Amino acid sequence: MGISKNQLKLITSLSQKKYRQKHKLFIAEGIKVVNELLNSTFKVEALFCVDDFSCTISDDKVVRISENDLKKISSLKNPNKVLGLFQIPEENKLRNNELIIALDDINDPGNLGTIIRLCDWFGVSELICSTKTVDCYNQKVVQASMGSLTRIAIHYLDLAAYLSKTELPTFIADMDGENVYKAKLPKDGILIMGNEANGISNEIKTLVKNKISIPRFGETHETESLNVATATAVLLSEFKRG
């Protein structure tokens, strides 16, 4: 059948957030990620796949295409059999009774995708993103999250307004904070991670009481820091290990 001009136009437009929001659609690629989405509550709009990709969804949603056409529409270096269009689900209501991760303007799609996977692994089901945080339906986030996107409720909201009202204990990762290995960490609470370049914004800092830090074990170098995704990994591990 091949791809129609309109389909091609739609797929290309979805690399931009405004068109994702307009069409309420996003792109996922590759066998693993697409199958995770097909096996979730997410709804598929269309699948563009090569002949030997097998799936059980209704034929009217499947468009068989050549390897060459797949290369044209793919944003991956090595396209992997299938590109799917999925519907962006409605946001669920935020639950406020467990460990929650909140992101203060994370920019890098790879970092957000990795943090979504970390939430999935460590049983964190609610992820809050400040409105300026990169869109979780950005294609690079979808690919980096490896399907974990389907299992985490992600909420975009005004982080300062939210934190000024919450009754949960709040924690920021901060160089000057208490050694996390010695801190008493609660079961429920909000762990806030900051922007890659600027850390936690001043507005958020004034709203949060607890500062924790991962101590350096190497010699001190002023320029040294941990990547936000690896810092999240260590801190989540500390909250959860008990």
Add this chain to the structure above:
Amino acid sequence: MGISKNQLKLITSLSQKKYRQKHKLFIAEGIKVVNELLNSTFKVEALFCVDDFSCTISDDKVVRISENDLKKISSLKNPNKVLGLFQIPEENKLRNNELIIALDDINDPGNLGTIIRLCDWFGVSELICSTKTVDCYNQKVVQASMGSLTRIAIHYLDLAAYLSKTELPTFIADMDGENVYKAKLPKDGILIMGNEANGISNEIKTLVKNKISIPRFGETHETESLNVATATAVLLSEFKRG
């Protein structure tokens, strides 16, 4: 002055490992990474920089170029003032008396760069890479390591041969391993992390006694896994927190 044709040819060639090894040179970009290298024991061969980049190295190694020329030679989306050529140092002798990280065929440059930063933070000064692991002087590794490359001794060697001789206790990260939060971890030892897609190779598995795992806290999903860099972060934290 601008860039000569020969310089342009050299810079372009250094994106390939064989030319890096032939010329014993690698590329670093951006103010932060270049300054970290200039302030280290690494030796600079040449700096290509725009007018307002200030440095104190001898003039004969500095080539002032236009923003446009920098764009041409840069592999960054947003070139940042300077591209430097540095000499690849001789490998130091491997010290065998502390915690060592060993990588079994890590492919992704971003992962290797992140792991180098983690080693720096957690005071691991020796990093062993199997010969098939991505080259640490690959430009993406250099950028992702953010200068930590200057503080970690990295050794490429036949990992199986090395492990069959070592007297240090050896650990692999493995799904079926002992819960790392309950394991007794030594101060000195070798922690081996596996390839992104295939994990630890069978040959290495037969050489290693201790298996440790990071338990899942979320519901179990077969397809779920942690990224190798975030898993390294959690395990390093466990070895070091005491």
